[in-house]
Amino acid sequence: MQSSSVPSLVKEPGVIQPDLDGVTTPVGSFDDDLIQLLTPQGERVHHETYSARVEDLDLHALQGLYRDMALVRRFDNEATALQRQGELGLWPQCLGQEAAQIGSGRALATQDYVFTSYREHGVAWTRGLDLRKILHSFRGQDHGGWDSAAHNFHLYTLVIGSHALHATGYAMGIQRDGDVGTGDPGRDRAVVSYFGDGATSQGDVSEALVFASVTAAPVVFFCQNNQWAISEPTARQSRVPLVQRGGGFGIPSVRVDGNDVLACYAVTQEALERARSGGGPTFIEAVTYRMGAHTTSDDPTRYRSRAEEDYWRQRDPIARLRTLLVAEGTGEDFFEGIEAESETYAEDVRAYCRALSSPDPITMFDHVYAEDHPLVSAERAWFAEYEAGFTGEEAHR
Amino acid sequence: MPQYVQFKLPDVGEGLTEADIVEWKVAVGDTVKVNQEIIEIETAKSLVELPCPYAGVVTELLVSSGQTVDVGTPIIVIDTDPGGAPEAAAGPAAEPAQKLVESENEMSGGVLVGYGTKHASATRRPRRVHDGAGPASSEAAPSASSSGASRPTPGPQQSNATQAPPSGGTTRTVLAKPPVRKLAKDLGLDLSRVPGTGPGGIITREDVETAAEQEKTAKLVNYPGDDRPWLDGGTVSDDGRQTRVPVRSVRRRTAEAMVASAFTAPHVTVFTTVDVTKTMKLVARLKEDRDFADVRVTPLLIAAKALILAIRRHPAVSASWDDETQEIVFKHYINLGIAAATPRGLVVPNIKDAHRMGLHELAEAIGELTATARAGRTVPQRMQDGTVTITNIGVFGIDTGTPILNPGESAILAFGAIKQRPWVHHGKIKARWVTQLALSFDHRFVDGELGSRVLADVATTMEDPTQGLVWG
DSSP states (O other), rough: OOOGGGSSEETTTTOOOOOOOOOOOOTTTTTOOOOOSTTTTTTTTTTTTTTGGGGOOOHHHHHHHHHHHHHHHHHHHHHHHHTTTOSSOOOOTTTOOOHHHHHHHHTTHHHHHHOOOOOOHHHHTTTTTTGGGGGGHHHOSSSOOOOOOHHHHBBOSSTTTHHHHHHHHHHHHHHTTSSSSSSTTTTOOEEEEEEETTTGHHHHHHHHHHHHHHHSSEEEEEEEOOOEEETTEEGOOOOOOOHHHHHHOOEEEEEEEEEOHHHHHHHHHHHHHHHHTOOOOOOEEOOOOSSSSSSOOOOGGGOOOHHHHHHHTTOOOHHHHHHHHHHHHOOOHHHHHHHHHHHHHHHHHHHHHOOOOOOGGGGTTTTTTSSHHHHHHHHHHHHHHHHHBBOOOGGGO | OOOEEEEEEOOOSSSSSSEEEESOOTTTOOOOOTTEEEEEEOSSOOOEEEEESSSSEEEEEOOTTTOOEETTTTTEESSSSSSSOOOOSSOOHHHHHHHHEEEETSSOOSSSSOOOOOHHOOOOBBBOOOSOOOOGGGGTTOOOOOOSSSSSSOOOOOOTTTTTOTTTOOOOOOBOHHHHHHHHHEEEEEEEEOOOOOOOGGOOOHHHHHHHHHHHHHHOOOOTTTSOOOTTOOOOOSSSSOOOOOOOOOHHHHHHHHHHHHHSSOOOEEEEEEEOOOOOOOHHHHHHOGTTSSSOOOOOHHHHHHHHHHHHHSSGGGGGETTTTTEEEEEESEEEEEEEEEEOOOEEEEETTGGGGHHHHHHHHHHHHHHOOOOOOOOOOGGSOOOEEEEOGGTTTTTOOOOOOTTOOSSSEEOOOOOOEEEETTEEEEEEEEEEEEEEEEEETTTTHHHEEEEEEEHHHHHHHHHHHHHO
């Protein structure tokens, strides 16, 4: 539908020069179909399909969404500071993507299962995970930090896009368990895979879309297009809006303002209902922006402009919900309360992180297999004996 | 009672070993809060502001701006309990050392998190005494006569790869696979100076390539104190009649490049004097042109275009001498260098593929390049792979000179001051705008004829810019 507006790649014979003017497609400027229920100015927009899905979110519920986003952002900032102080090896910030993560995450049911990449701290929050446990692996303490099964929230996947396959496979498993389309709201389940714009360039994601489509697996592909795959802009990875990827596989697809928590909630809710009822997969492109660096090892000033960052700062997901809350009658004391809670929370996160001690090395054998395995057991025994060979005071260095 | 804690320079970017101190945001005596930005550092990866891990009063700044500091070095001391009784009973001199809380344990201990994996890899955990039948018996194998009394002391015969050197020692055992050693040798790289990031400190192929890359760019841009004006830090002699300034930075690079160039490439310089009145009229007209309203139109722009046209007519001049392979490398492109005087000294960034540019694009490129250079933000890539340079000595009111080639380039054009002179024009003496052009070239592969033709062509275009239509 947009192909006519895409400039030709070939300007002179034999030379490929992609037109990279305006590498960041601003929200809405590329696609009139962008779903938005809350403008960057904090005003509600009516949408004939999706507005109905946020009608029952009363002021209290909206305040809850605000609290979710504010606390996640505070956690994220504290973790970034801890990395800068040598307490964490690395930190991937979710700054700017709170609405996409909280909005979609709050649409999930308890029995749904989630596979994410490494930036979905907001989704983790909605799954009831103690976010402090995310710090474990980024401090080098262990390889995960939480019990996935307890939260139906898989461990972070660092390999780009590979968990789209895991999610699809898991969803096909749900089909085979018969937990799809029973009409029992406590039984029907769906899977969500969160990945970024960069992951859409990976073969894994395309393979996952193929399998999900032809098996009508109950999976939602939630793509947070944060505009940058580290330093590679989306425009250099796709000549069309990413949402069109889904259509090519025969998967219903929707493009949503990823900085609009209400719209993200609404479209994800619809997609989950479709999946649970046996209607198959959905591809969601949430158009958002990575306001921070890719990770603490990255310096975005080397590849993107201040003007671009300012543009997106004016579209901050939290600020627009705050404007709406004020307009709909929330007093200043609510925000002060959240502020105070954030600070207490941050101090707690800091103290927890610094108190994390090195785990007993023998624990590295614990979760290799779900059940006992003779080779692992033998190696564990050997390692225990080896460790015992060191003098006591120097052990565990 | 005062509680002093140190903050050690963390590894902010996965495996960095050092950082440059850019600027302190706090001073001794300042009260700081947790997460307050206290210092800006520059690593190989990025410019980073560090938030303070402690609340208290700054009692000491241990490093200063411009210093390069190893990861793990204490950079600041903070008193986290300044409100306490200031003077305890103990001796005041020894006090800070005793009270200094060793923050090592509070800090990280793992490999991923924390400081100086390179130090950590150079220590060994002491083994328990065992009777030789234990699981780790192979550890003591090198000293066959070890009578099991205690942990064997390192003897000379043990200085193999498994024996760690004394901690903090500068002679580090190099661990690398043979192909990697070969690569380092081919690149002329001393492996003992390459930090290993592989398991157990093994130097990987990437490490060598990274180090080679860093060495290359470091040679080009990173002399210590690069950001300081080159006259900074001089010492005046006792009689006050001389100042000695350590050679560094852009000045050192300039000196080295000029010496290298002057003593490897035999220079020949040819001169011509040219009536540029028509060029001046063209410049005046372009300044009025709406299409050129957004750029600076100067005689230098026309000179640059004229030089490009001349080289396109005589492509053999766009070349360089590869001494190592005994080859002449002909360049099918023109990367046009513009010598720029900056506060840090002379830099010569170049405009890539200038031969493809129209006049407007060229004007934009010159404007951008000089502005970047004057702001001191020219990146090394902009100074690499130039093919020819223009030095605009005319701006200093100078008529002409014998410029020295930028190393690796074949020619350099000196563009003199444009002055009104009496000139024979259509058989009469008229006041005309006249300038001098001088072209130095590398006589190893550019003969006098070729060099002269190039300069003559530049002069022809400057004398009558419409010639550009014929040659363009």
